[in-house]
Amino acid sequence: MKTVLMTVLLAGVVGIGMVGSASAADKAMTPQQQRMTTCNQQATSQTLKGDERKTYMSNCLKNSQSAPAEKSLTPQQQKMKECNAEAGKQTLSGDARKTFMSNCLKKQVK
Structure with a gap:
């Protein structure tokens, strides 16, 4: 009888632990946790393994190997990227580059 009672109590404690785990799993994942998943x-x-998997995971988490649709830039970041690329094409440097970037970034994002 004592064994049955101990088994029931132990099952109850384990069951409570599982309920606590389930509620933790129900919580929303952070963006980093979603990315990791x-x-x-x-x-x-x-089917990557070993060092190849580690390298892939590192790059993926840094967002360098993800699909373009997954990598989202804010409109301001996109505008900076475009202006910087255009300044590079024109081989601008120093004050001329600063002026160009300032004017380019002031233009309204389409």
Whole structure:
């Protein structure tokens, strides 16, 4: 009888632990946790192992190997990128580059 009672109590304690774990799993994941899950699934689908997997995960988490649709820039970041590329094409430097960048960034994003 004592064994049955101890088993029931132990099952109750384990059951409470599982309920606590389930509620923790129900919480929304942070963007980093979502990214980690996505990268992990991609690495698994590509059957990467060892150092190759580590490198892939590192790059994926840094967002350098993700699909362009996944990498989202704010409109301001996009504008800076475009202006910087244009200044590079024109080989501007010093004050001329600063002036160009200032004027370019002041233009309204289309």
